[in-house]
Structure formats: structure tokens, C-alpha cells
Amino acid sequence: MKTHYLTKDERERGRRHFLRWSALNGMGFSFLGDTVVTLMAMHFGATNLQLGYLSSVIHFSGMALLVFPWLLSGANLVNVLYYSWLFRGLVCIFYGVLFWVTGQPAIVTILIIYTAFCVARIFGTVVSSPMHRMLSSASTLGELVVMMSNYFQVSRLLSLFISTIILSMPGLDGIIGYQVLIAIGVLTNTASALELKQVPCRETIEYRQGENVFRALFNAMKDREQALTLFLKWHVLGVMITLSFTLPFLRKFVQLAPNMIFIYTILGTVATIATGYALRPFTDRIGSRPVLMIASFLLAIVSLVWCVLPATLHWSLFFLIGFITTSLQTAISLLVSRLEVRAIPEENKIGYVSMTNFFSALISLASGLFVGFLADVGEQTVIPGLNAFGLAYFCAVILSVQVTILSFFLKDAGSLSVRDVAQLLFSTRNLKAFLEIYELGLADDINTRKSLVLSFSKSDAAFALDEMRHILRDPLSTEKEEVLKSLFTYPKHKLLNDLLREAADESSYHRPIALFALGAYPGKRTERLLLSLLDHPQPTIRSTAAKSLARVGNTSALPKITQMLADSTQVIGDRMNYLIAVSIMDKQGAYLAQLFEFASPQQATPSYCQTMFSLTAKMLQMEPPLSTIYQKENIADLDGLTLFFEDARTVRPFLEHGLMLFEAYQQQRYHDILAWCQTVLAPNTVRPPLSFLQQAILSRNTRDIRREEAIAFLFFTYQLLK
Template identity: 40%
Template sequence: MMTKYLTEDERAAGRRMLYRFQMFNGLGFNFMGATSVYLLAIHFGANNYQLGYISSVIFLTGIILAAVPRLLAGRNLVKVQAAAWFMRGIVILFYLLLFRMEGNAAVYLILIVYTLFSASRMVGMAVWNPLVKMVSNSGERGHVIAQGNILNQSASVIARLISAVVTSFRYFSGITGILLLQVLGVIFNTAAVSRLLKIPCRETVEYTKGRNIFVILKDALKQRGKRYSLLLKWVIISIIVLNGLIVPFLKKEAGFGSNFVFLYSLIMAFAAILSALFARTFADRIGSRPLLIGMSLLLAVSFAVWAMLPVSGKGAGGISLHVYYIIGFFTNFFLLSSNILISRVVVNSMPEDETFSYNAMVNFVTALFSGTAGAVGGLLINLGEMYGRIGFNSYSGLFIFAVLLSLLILFLSYRLEDKGSLSGRETAAILFSFEGLRAYIDIGKMQGAKDPVKKRTVLLSISENEAPAATEELRRILSLPLSASKGEVIKSLFRHPRPALLPELMSEAADSGSYHQLKAIFALGAYAEPDVEKLLLKLLDDRDPAVRSNAAKSLGRIGAEGILGRINDMAENAETVWDRINYLIALKNLDETGAFL
């Protein structure tokens, strides 16, 4: 009987289709999404509150999710998302009415269409986290999320480059070019839907009577493991909403043309790609918590820089465009890296059952946070324009608010439970040390290597690396009784002594049932420690002649005293060639005068 869980082959096929969906979605969304809508709204004279609404409505429409689980109960998850995605493309076509409209009527049409677009998207997004969980396991989830983001943002680079080129032509620099991009977005959005429908799925929307999103929210907030991951999610979305208002800042305050705004968004796409690469490389093995602590602090600094830009409202204030691009790049890198890291812990903390309802709850509360952030952002901009600049520019109040939220992320990150994550010191030893980073990369290569020769080569590199990360990986291998690499690790501890692993090595040498006991006894010859000598002397009385001869050889190497005569007697009674050779090596090292040779 088939269960709702996918087989490994189905998961692999699902991931392939998921990645293709992400690619087409990256093209479609960036032709249809917020940057184009901002430019349309500004073209028709939208005010700051309306721009704040546009920034937040993409999440604000999550309030409709309060009723969705009950209405869609029993429907296939993939089909729900596909239908929602198709609808969001269709509603975009109503923008074409703008050719015959102007003023407030045009602005309200933009707001209504974008609200419908966002509402359809939000229904689909309620499926997204359960879908990712369905096609991945916990050990690769960060990789899957990041890889999808890489493909999505790589496609968005193409979309934004096309947008910048199209709007560079005078004929397409206004509403005509922007609406042309919207139509292209609908085409690619439809292609994304076709890939989405090919993802294997036997899970349905689950709804239990009496388990509405408010009950689920209450239960989740009682659990520490879920509480802080959810708070982090809602705060980071609020910052993303505020970050979206940088587009009108560039257009209205710094005086960017539409093509330069699209160029800015293109550079931000590169930041998103690098953030996904960063998360894919480090998230699953280091953990989200230590990385979030650093990212949130840097994010606060980057928003502080935005707040200090001396922009007059009539142009760039003498600041080169490159400065805006550079600051924006780092801001978005820190912000989007944090978002991926938080998404990872949110998905990992999701319950196995009622995943749709749980995700609907997350997005419902996200709507409340984003709506508040958008309203506060619009208010702060208005205050800056009405009563003079708060700081260095009219948007300084907005950016200072973003700084405070970034510091809140920092505080919540310290409280976050992320099982298996490294400490801050261990993370710093990897990221800020060449040897540590090389060890980290080598460990990743070894874990993914299929060829035994390549695996052995990488293991040799790790064994020669003195970084703490290398030591911990060798300790992990030593703890695995059936590891094929364990013997190589033990031999490496003789060539490259590592005192931190001496307890594990002594334990292996003392274990008469270990397959690698003789190798461990041999490796102890590189450690001239009293405890080592005591153990080796004990092994001289072992029942196994091979153990006795190897213990004698290692005692010779560490220069043990007072056992020369005993070793000589044992050598005379040796029965095998290898035992005799071991005793001769011991005598050579112990008998400095050559009396017994």
C-alpha cells in the first residue's frame, strides 16, 4: 500500500522538477513582481502609504489563509499550488487596462491587481514549505532550499537584465515597456506551472476540526523549538518589506531612472545568488544559529549606512551610483542569507502532520507583521518628508527602524534552538581561518565522494590539517565501528600525531574486539605519554602474541625504561616472522649500546 511519503526515486524526480519550477518562476516573478509594480505606481503618482502597501501586500494577503485549510481540505498539495500560480498569472493581464487610465484610478487598479496577484501567490506559498519537506530529508534540506534559490535568482538575473535593456530604449522607458515585461512574466509563469504539476505528490491539505490556525499558533508558541524560529521568520519578513522600500528611495530620492532601478535589482539578484551559495555550502553542517548571529549584526550595520547617506531628495547628493549598488549588494546578501537560514529552521521544526495548516498559520501571522512593517515604513517616510530629514535623508527613520529589527534578529538568534549547530567559536575557526575553511571544504568533498581513491586522497589532506574542524571530523570517524576510513585515520595519527584524539586512540588500542586494535597500538608509538606507556605495558601481557609484539614496538618508539631484558626474552620466544621483526625494532630503539643485538 502506497503511503503519502515519497520513495527516494520519487524524491529525486521531485527535486528535479522543483528546481525547474524555480528557474521558470524566477523569470516569471521578476517580470511581474514588485520592481515593475513600484515603477507603475510611481508613474501614476502613488503616495508613500500606497508604496508601503505595495511593499507589504505580497505578505499581507496571508490573512486569507485563516479560511483556506478548511476550504481546500483533501486537495492535492501540488494541484493547489499549481492552480494558485496559474491564477496569479491571469490577473496580471488586467494591467493592460492602464493604457486607457491615469491618475488615482490607475493607482487603485494597480493596487487591486497586485493584491489579487499576491493573494493567489500566498495560497501557493502555503504549500511551499510542505513541498520542500516532502522532496528532501533533514540532512539535505538547507542544500535543497539554497539550490532552488540559486536557480531562481540566476533566472531573475536574466529577467532583470532584459528589463534593464528593454527600459533603456526611449519607446519602452515608460508604461509600454513595463507592461510588455508583465506579459512576458505571464508566459514564463505558465511554464513554471507546467513543471510544478510534474512533481510527485500524494499529500493533501489536512484540516482537523477544532484545529484552526489560531489553535496551531498557540500550540507552536508554547514550544521553545518552534517559538523562536517563528519569531525570526516574522521579523525577517518585516525587514524584507522595509528593504523593498529602497526602490522608491532610489527613484524618488536619488533620482534613478527606470533602467538604473532595474540595474540595481539585477545586482541584487547576484547578491541573492551568492547568499544561496553561501547557505548551500555552510547551513546544513554549521547550522543556522551561529551564522544568523553574524549575519544579523552585519545587516544592522548595512542599514545604518543607508541611514547616513546624505541624499537631498533631488538627486544622488553627489554620491556615485556605484556606492548605492555596493551598499545594496551587501545589504541584500546579509538579508537574504538570513532569510534562507531562518527558512531552514522553520521547515525543520514543522510537524509531520497538518503541514499545510501549520504553514498557513505561519503565513497568516507573516501577513500581520508585514502589514505593520509596511504601514510603519510609509509613516516614517512621510514624517521624514513632512518635518525635515530624520538624520541624513528623508528615509533615515525607515532605515533606523530596519537597524532595530536587525538587532532583534540578533537577540532571537541567541535564543534559537538549532540541533547540531556549531558554537560561535567553532564557526569562526572555520570561516576566518584558511586551514579551517580548507578542512571544511575537504570534509564536504569526502562525504560526497564515491570513488574510494578520491576519498582516500581527501582523507589524507584532512589528516594533515591541524584545524579544529579536521580534528572533529577524524574523531567522528573514529567513533564509527564500521567506518571504512577508520583504519586510515588511525594510521594517520602516527604520521601526524594529534594529542586531542589520544583518548580515542587509547580506547581503540585497549579494545581486544576491535578490528583496528593493532593499528591503534602501532599509532601509540608516536605519543610519549605516561598513560600511553602504562597501557602498552599492560598489553605486553595480552594473550595475543601479535598484540604483545606491537606493544613492544611502540614501547621502543616512546623510549620506555626498564623493560629491555623483558623484550629480549619475548623476542627469543617469538613464533612468527612479523612478531620477531616487531621485537627487533623495539630492541633497536631501546638498546642504545647494542648489547642485545
């Protein structure tokens, strides 16, 4: 038997239809909502108080929620949202009476119909927040909130373009044009409601006897985070209502035409969409708190600019400031919405949401009327330095500053500090790393994922370390190997505990790589672990531990590791590890005296000899790379030797006897090559550690010499003579 929680497939299907609903809702609301209604009211001569009512009624209609849980107890959430949306569209048909009424009767008609529209909307909105929770997980909640906003705003942008075109047509710039927009809005709103019926939902509205909005408020105030979230929501609501007076300001004092008002609204929608897409990678990873503090502080400054803007400025400047204002408003609104949805308790969800919307209604009513009153005062009283609505806009300044202060006390779980966010936003490298981590969550191709991990693992930012730690803790992560390798190349000492845990884990598939990475982390803890593993039954663990032990500077096990290097039964990988370890530990270079014994044993293959000789040359930092000479020789006979002599002819013995050596090599007279090398080296005095290399060549007998050894004799002799 299924619970009210949805399965993963149901959530995915529900998200698709919910996002389509949001897109169609964007069009429906744009044609039926505040912009069209405000312009109609101004067409009939609405006062500032009436405009203040219209700007806040969408919020204070929430007072109807006082009886919501009791009235609709047991109803399915989707059904409530569906019928609410149908009703809010159908009620707008009654705007048709405006063809026959004018003046105050027309304004009253608009106020009544729009109030009914908002009441129906608020009944649906109450259940939409729990549906956000229902259709997302804790790690995707912020992303869903932002995606919903983006879908809504993109479709709203399209509808605003349509509105601008319609109102720009001859004869449609008045009430007829507004009625055309409303008719389109009714159709798109109905389509959005039909999309809701496809969303799976088994949750219903719960009502507990004795529960009401006041008791829910009292309980919320006892929880610090819920209380702070509510105060933030209500402060931001006040800011939004106050700044909604920009449209009347532009229409009445800047005297922009209705089609220009729609263009301004379009620009605001573009700002909203851009901000939503910009926030999408950040919402769930850096949290709300730091961005809220930054954005609200900036909004306070911008609101102060609105206070003093003269109406005589060019319209383009108003559009620019409006774009910035809307961007900051959107950022704050989305982040607070994320906090609000997270704060919804598992029990009595609808009661809690009804409470928040009910008190939001009271606050929005008071805010709308108060700001409208201040706008009237500003029009009637000249205040030096302020424009007609400057007194009203100053409320937004105060409220924005208070949002900044409240955000400081917020404890947003998993939220980055303001300092971390500043490092992220003002560092292109850190920002690039952050976006790569976001891409990692979206990428399916294994090569793309590995590339992203290798790139962001270069960063030392806290969020990068956190992501790397999450990967290390995942037992089946396909990116763990890349993270471990990067921890050697780009050491992260804050991840040392995680690295030691992986290296000490007997069952870890990636243990050898973790041991390899420990070579970049000198310290007693690292040394203790590596020393304890030199007797491990697995050869790879022993050899890797030896190599890392050398890299961290511990030479106490040199005799033991030298003995391990001499063991001819070791596979090539392990013997390379021991060679690296000994070459680092043995500063005198005594190990080089046995070079031809461990690098070219009788049973060794050509590739084995080439690898060991090349590695020895590399550890001694010799140029040109011996591996390149072998590479050329493996591709085509004599190409490698030709490349070698291009460098070696700078040394006189090679210049004088180069032809003879070349012929001896061609004729496979490798013993002649060794004899020549011993002859030219014998009179020379070489300092350690290369003196041991000289000793190795001089002590090599001339029997059973291979091609790989012949090249090594010539190469090392050249290095000793140059």
C-alpha cells in the same frame, strides 16, 4: 503499501523537478513581481503609503490563510501548488487594462491585481515548505533550501538582464515595456507550474476539527525553539520590508532611470546568488545561530549607513552598499528559512505553516504601512543627519539588533559556537579543512576521498574532529584507515577515547592501525591496553602493541620484547615492529650486539636482510640512508657501493683501501671485507650504544657471509669511524 513518505528514488526525481520549478519561478516572479509592479505604480504617481502597501502585500496576503486548511482539506500538496501558480500567472493578464486607465484608477487596478497575485502565491507557498521537508533528509535540508534559492536567483538574474534590455529600447521605457515583461512572465510562470506536476507526492492537507491559526500559535509559543524561530522570522520580515524602500529612494531622490533600477536589482541578484553559493557548504554543518548573530549585527551597521546616505552621492556607491546589504539580507533570510522548515512539526504541518504565514501577513501589513508612514514623515520633516528615508531605515537598525539578541538565545542543534565560526572564517587553514569536508560528501572517487581526509585531518578545529569521529564510528568507512594514520602523525587527544575503543575492539578490521596510532598518545590508559595485548594470540597485534608501547615511553616490557625480537619464526613485519620497540626502549643499545643474528638468519631472504639492516641504521639516525645504498645496488650492480664510497672516502682507512675493498666486493670475497672491518675497528674505543654495534661486527665469524652483510659491515664500520 506505501506511506506518504517518499522513497530515495522518488525524492531524487522530485528534487530535480522541484529545482526546475524554482528556476522557472525565478523568471516568472521577476517579470510579474515587486520590481515591475513598483515601477508601474510609480509611473502612475503612487504615494509612499501605496508603495508601502505594495512592498508588504506579498507578505500580508497570508491573512487569507485563516481558512486555508479548512478550505483545502484533503487536497494533494502538489496539486495545490500547481493550481495556485497557474492562477497567479493568469490573473496578471488583467494588467492589460492599464493601457486605458491612468492616475489613481490605474494605481487601484495595480493594487487589486497584485493583491490577487500575492494571495494565489501565498496559497502555493504554504505547501512549498512541507515539500522541502518531503524531498530532503535532515542532513540535506539546509542544502536544498540554499539550492532552491540559487536556482531561483540565477534565473531571476537572467530575467533582470532581459528586463533591462527591453526597458532600454526606444519606446519601451514606459507602460508598453512593462506590459511586455508581464507577458513574458505569464508564459514562464505557466511553464514552472507544469514542471510541478512531475513532482511525486502522497501528502495531503490535513484539517482537524477545532484547529485554527490561533490555537497553532498558542501551541508554538509553548515550545521555546519554535517561539524563537517565529520571532526571528517576523523580525527578519520587518527588516526586509523596511530595506525594500531602497528602490523608491533610488528612483525618487537619487533619480535613477528605470533601466538603472533594474541594473541595481541585477546587482542585488548577483549578491544573492553569490551569498547562496557561499553558504551552501556551511548551512547544515555549522548551523544557523552563529552566522545569524554575525550577519544581523553587520546588517544593523549597514542599515545605519542607509539612514545617513545623502542622495547626492555617486550612483556607484549606492550600488556597492546595496550589494553588501543584499548579501547580508540573503544570508539571514536563508538561515532563518532553514530554522523555519526544521521547526515544522510532523503533525498538522499545513496548519502550522498557515499560522506562521497568517501572522506574518499581519506583521508585514503593519510594517509596510508603518515604514511608509515614516517615509512620508521623513520627506516632510528635515531631521538633522538623516536622509528623507532615514527615519524608516532606522527601523531596520533596531530590528537587526533584536535579531542578533534573539539568535543568542537560540538552541540550534548541532550548531557551532560563534567562537568556532570565527576560528573557521578567519583561519585559511580551518576554512580549507571545512571546504574539504564538504567536498568529501560530494566526491565518489576513492583516491580523491582519501586525499581530502589526509588533508583536513591536519586541522584541530572542532568541526574537523567531529568529522573524523563520524568516520571512526562508521563500520564500513573506506577512509577510516587514513583517519587512524593521521591520528598518529597529527595527534588529536580529544579523539583518544575513540582511538582506544577501536584498538580494544577484537572484531575491528582496522585494529592494528589503531594500535599503531596509539603510539602518539602517552598515558596510563594507553599503556594498560598495550601491555595487555603483548600476549595476544595474533602476532601482528602483539608486535604493533610492543612498538606503540615503546613510543609512549613505557620500558617495563623490554626483556619480553627483546625475547620476541630473537624469535626467528617471526614474519618480517612483526620483527620490524619488535626492532623498533627495542631500539627505542634499550637506551644502552645492548640489542645491537645480536644485530647479525636477528637481521641475517640463515633462512632469511636478501630483502629481509636489507630491510632489517636499513631499519637499524634509520633508528640510529645514520646518514646516508643505508636503504638508498641497497636501492641503488638492487637497480644496478656496484651503483650502491659507488654511492657509499663517495661518502666513505672522507674517512682515511676507506680512502686508503677503497680500491681493495671494491675489488673484494666485485669478486665476492665478502670474508675479506669483514676481516678488514674487524681489523680497523679493533683498536678503537666506541661509547654505547654504538659499542654494542662494534661488538657485533668484531664477533661475527667469517663463514657464510652474504652480499647484504658485506655492505652492512662496510656501512656500520664507516659510521663507527667517522
